[in-house]
Every structure is written in C-alpha cells, then in structure tokens.
Amino acid sequence: MSLSLRDMLKSNSLLSGTSACPGCPENMAMRMVGMALGNDVALIVIAGCSSVIQGLAPKNSYNFPVLNIAFAAGPPAASGMWRAYRQRNKNTTVVVWAGDGGTADIGFASLSGAAERNENFIYICVDNEAYMNSGGQRSGSTPFGAYTSTTPEGKKENKKEIMFIMMDHNIPYLATASVGYPHDFVNKLRKAKQIFGFKYVQVLTPDPYGWMFDPSKTVEVGKLAVQTCYWPLIEYDNGKLTVSPESLHCLDRSTRRPLKDFLQIQGRFKRITEEEYKALENYVDSMWEKIKKLMK
C-alpha cells in the first residue's frame, strides 16, 4: 500500500480548536487515525487527555461520532456498538481510543475480555507512559527509572508490556507505532481496518509535559524512541511477528543508537544513576531477545 503525503493531508479528522497542549502527541495520532480510516468511523474515547482535547460540549473537535465513556467501559461498549451496526447492516469501523492507564491498569480486564471474544474493532492504546490527564502519575506502562508525580524517586518497576500480553491473546492483528513515524502508523491502521476481529495498536505518544521536553520536539522524541530501540515497531499479523523497517537495526545490538540519546532529551530520567541506566539498557536488550525468539 503506497501512501503519499498529499493523500494523508486530505483528511480532517481533527477540526481546529482543540484543547490540547502545544506539541500534543495525542492530537497528532488522532489526525493520523482520520488519514488511515476515513470517515465511516465511530470512536469511543475513554477517560484521559483525549476526553478533554475535544473541547466542551456541544462542540467536538474530532470529526467523528464520539462516545466518551468511563475507564473500563471502552472495550465492552465497542463490542455492543459494532454488533448493533451489524444488526443494522452498517459497516462502520469502531475504534476504541484509550490511554496507557486505561489499557494497562484499570481497563485491562475488559480489554482482555474483548480480545478473547475476538470482537470486531480496533483498540488503539495511546501510550504516553503515565496518567497525564490527571497530572502525570505513574501507570503500569511507566518505564523503570522514570520520574512521575507519584514516583518522585523514579519508578522502581519495569513497564508492563501490554503488546506481549495482547499477543498472547492470539488476536488476528497487533501492531506498535510511534507518532514519530506517521506513515508506518497510518499503514498499520489501514491494514487493521481490513481485518475482521480484534485489532490492537499501541502508539507511543511522547508527552512534552509529562516527559519534560520542549513541545517542539515531540516528533524528534518519537523518532529517538525507535532509533534507540527503546520502543520497537512491530507487527503481529495472523500469528506472524515482523519487525517494521524503522526498527530492523535493533535486531543487532551493534547497530542500535545509544539509549542515552533518548533519555537525555527528557527531564523524567534526570535522576537515574549509572546503575539504573545499565538496568534499563539490559531491559531493552531482553525485550529484543524476546522479539527475536517470537519471530522464529
């Protein structure tokens, strides 16, 4: 599927006047959803920044029908919704849009339930690695060593890797993406749209405020996460795991860009010690070992 920049810019899933912070990665990702999926989309937004970004009712800055809903209710509401559309002979693509807190923590049981039932919708986890909308508290998805408002000493546990857990659900399609690489994200969503059943897409959305970097650098940080192999771009299609071109260099440790380049550009890792840095590096190594194993 080839995709030109001109095609992508035609879409206007994001109308002007959102309440997002400058440099907001969720806004970028939302625009890419429109580029990928077109207009026949029904969006379910669970509690998070994106419930606020769309603005005060009766206005709505997303150019989709949107159902806002409480944390754990996204996946079951989407289950009800696509089945209702099927009863009404409509082919609308149902999308759940949830943050990492709603995905890895409070909403996990319902996410897992919908995946197990192979419900026909796309679940997008917008992963900014903390509860940003309530002021940047740690979530299950926050990485080791990161400062958050509830881990002022740096998080002592590793990131909960939802992508691997979701792979174990044997769903038909899973992908990771980064707002640093729009083409890759859009292509993956387009592919997801063609597949019947449960699709899980986790997009890394570096948050200038929670991660403490300059708002002009969102894309750069999103790219660095991939280049340093902190964030793998992968695809799991019908039981087969592939590494996306942007991440292929990570399969070999010697071609990886140093993790420091990713950590240094942000404030949230300011306080990590050399020892903790090593631990984080080891963690990234182990993740790639796991990916290699799963590729076989």
Place this chain on the structure above:
Amino acid sequence: MKIISGNEAVALAVKLARVGVVGIYPITPQTSIIEKLAEMKANGELDAEIIRVESEHAAMASTFGAAIAGVRAFTATSSQGLLYMHEMTWWVAGSRVPVVMVVATRAVGAPWNIWDENTDFMSERDSGWLMAFASNPQEALDLTLQAFRISEDERVYLPMMVGMDGFILSHMKTNVNIPSQDDVDLFLPSRKQPFVLDSESPVGMGNIFPPIEYMKLRHSIHEAILHSEEVIRKVGIEYQKITGINNYSTLNVKYKLDDADYAVVLMGAWAGDAMEAIDELRKQGLSVGLYRIRYIRPWSEEEITLALKDKKAILVIDRATSMGRGGPLYLELKSTLHHEQMCGVISGLGGVLLNKGDFKEIISRFVERAKQGNAKGITWYYPKGGEKIELKSPRYVEE
C-alpha cells in the same frame, strides 16, 4: 398460559420485545435469565446478538454501546453485580438512552449471602433510572415488556430497571399469561431514541459539559422521571388491550385498602403473604389494607397521598436498609406523607423468610400501638425469636 419461573418470564419478554443486543454475565439468582436467552439463541428462536462479557461492568457497558448505536438492548444482574455496574448505570441514565435491565434482587456482602433482599435494587434510586418492582412472575414479564415501551417514549428517554425478589420470584414457577408475538408487535413499535451514534449523525456523546449545561441535563432527567408517570399509566392501559390484564392503569396497587383504617405498605413478592395475613386479620375485625408500591421511580406522590392520607396509621415494611436510618421505602413515604402515626419495620434481610403468621404478628402489633397513638419509629423484626449480633469486646493489635 404456561407454568414458568420469573426468570423464564423475563427471558420470554426479552424475546418478544425483539431485542437486538444482550450483554450477559452470570450472577445468582439472575443467571437462568441469560442461560435461557443463550438457549433461545442457540435454537434459532432469538434473533439477537449475545455478548458473553467478562463482568457486570462490561455487561452494562456493552448494552449501553449497542443502545447508543441504535438497537434495543437488555441485560440482567443481581447484588454485587449491580454494585459492580453502578458506575455504568449512571453513565447510561446520564446519556438519556433507553435500555432495559432486570434485577433479581439479592443481599449484598460482606458476608456472602445469596438470598433475597432488596438493598441492591434500592441503592440505585439516585441513578436516574425508572424503577419498577414486580410481585409475581406475571408482573415480571409484563413490566419488562412495558419497560421497553416506557423507556423509548419521547417524554422519557431514560433506562428502566425491573426488580423481582431473587429466588422467590426468579425461581418460583406459576401460571403466566404470555402475549403472542403479533400482539407484542402491535404494543411495541420499533425503537426510538433521541441520539443515535453512527456515521450518519456524527454527534459527540458524553464529553465535558460546562457546569450550567451539566446541571440542565441533570434537571432534564429529573423532569423526565416526573413525566414518566403519565406515560406509565397510558402504557399500562395500552397493555391491557393486548393482554386483557387490567391492573396497570395505576403505578401502585391497592388491596382492601379503601375502606381500611390502617394501611400496610410494602413492595415485592411478600405482598402475597401479607395479603393472606390481612384476609385473616380482617375476619378478626381488624380494619387493615395493603398498599403495594410498584414504582420506586417515578415515585407517585399524588397516587400515594390519595391512597394513604386518610388512614389512621401507616406501617411500612422494608426488605432493605438505609443504614443508620430506616428502610428506604419508609424514608420515601415519610417524606411524602408527614403522617403523625407512621412506623417502619425492617425484616427479611439476607433471605430471612416471613410467613403469614409473622405478618399477622407484625400487623396486629402495629394496630395495637396505633390505637394507643404510639405507631412511631423503626423496629427490626426477627421471625421466631432470632437475635441480633453483638460485636466482641475490643482487641488491641500488637505492633
């Protein structure tokens, strides 16, 4: 006419209502409703999507998602399950979307108890749902069918729950009159709702409301509940046309009440035992009648006042508690009537069974106190000399 349980009656009503999506999750004693629906689906008798969700929270959310996307939706629950969905019951009501749910009532833990009590149901009074309560399997079927019509009325557009006493109605079998599909189709037109969320009408639902708009929405729910009273009476009369059952032109139900000096007020299945007790007490010359509350929301101030205002004294029997106060039914009545002589009895919690003899005892004691002008306050009634629990003396925990 067929001999079926309350749960089967509900399942039949759901099928007759041509429901599009059912979110199902098992919990005692509601489970046989969803089992029956699954069975009907497997047999090809039911043309609905059944979603076998992973929790009651999800059951309510999936039903909500389907309803907002434009189809008739149903779920059922009990006890802890209802409490677990509580967040979503508010979400559904706040969205002004018609949804129907049946609650087979059951006590709430701790400690575990699977038997009947109405506290789960009564704890939803503030959520914005219409709430009816059945007293036999026939009523469970009738009220479930009517609930679809009422909740989809444009003066209402609110979800509605129908309660029935767990095990006592859910599992007890009696003769039930089942209307034909043709008749139900006449009674229940195709679904109407204020907002349908689909790509033809890209509205946003549930995003942040400014304070004044939020308050206006809450106000609209309040008004819709008030207006539903008239709708309920009209729907009740329409229902009579297809079934011949003529007891739905009022919200609540009287039994030997008009000429009685003393009134007993309660809701649910034990109305049967209370009526038998009243029959016998009447033979003994006690002028007592029964008023059965069928609708908690709307709460018909007018009907209730008219029925009870001239009574010398009123006894309210609750199968639920508002801890530290009286029973919820008692409190509701108290705020309606301001009657000098009104007392409350709390009993039947956690499945404690009361028989005709118990009701005779409770009611004659009440009449005696009323005659002395002393029918006031709340008592907890234990049949056959049960005793209340005393906590142990305090234990200091060493650090």
